[in-house]
């Protein structure tokens with residue numbers, strides 16, 4: 217069953233050339249995709265279309281068989297600049313989305329249908345994710361008291377407590393130093409697989425595209441019509457970085473991007 221089906225998408229910002237024209241694509245449930253391409257080719261735009269933050273000019277995007285008309289509560293977003301509330305503690309930041317849901321109830325728009333508030337369960341979920349992301353002991357700290365990596369972990373925990381079935385991530389690790397970046401990449405691979413979450417990660421880093429994406433969507437400058445999708449079995453290996461085919465796969469991505477190998 218497909219998670220995302222993009223059908224004959226046309227989109228461009230007003231007064232500018234189309235970024236996507238009759239662009240179609242299917243992303244199966246539970247797969248991890250990366251989206252790479254030159255600056256300005258429309259990677260973030262495609263992600264915001266899949267998030268329901270932008271609307272297609274023509275064509276449609278279906279998620280789980282439903283045409284996307286607005287952001288859905290089951291989609292989790294993670295951005296480069298984590299967006300934590302500076303005046304709230306780690307625990308309050310992680311619980312933020314769940315607390316907001318309480319005001320709307322299970323309306324299917326702000327919270328999934330059938331969702332029920334349960335304070336005890338919520339506290340347990342928040343603690344569990346704080347722990348899973350290695351932030352135990354930091355619950356009462358404020359974002360300014362955390363390292364960049366810890367802030368991004370808190371942002372990931374805040375998204376994960378919402379039990380997303382789809383994670384849309386825009387350069388989530390690009391502001392981090394290499395060791396922290398590698399650690400969080402590994403963490404997202406493990407979490408995504410364990411929870412069977414469909415993951416789409418925008419990156420400008422070829423190695424990251426190969427590590428995280430079992431399919432790599434290569435977008436091009438100008439108007440994208442037919443998608444270039446590279447199958448990448450290396451991402452399914454235990455340690456993609458040290459796999460014998462890693463360099464060859466990176467070379468393949470570079471070539472698909474039109475760069476010199």
Ligand SMILES: Nc1ncnc2c1ncn2[C@@H]1O[C@H](COP(=O)(O)OP(=O)(O)OP(=O)(O)O)[C@@H](O)[C@H]1O
Nearest residue numbers: 229230235253254255256257258259260261262420
């Ligand atoms: N809200 C907007 N209004 C008008 N133009 C926009 C808007 N957002 C992005 N653009 C333009 O659309 C094009 C695609 O932008 P987008 O951010 O999707 O590219 P990108 O591939 O993610 O780039 P980068 O790798 O630099 O982040 C760019 O030319 C950008 O200037």
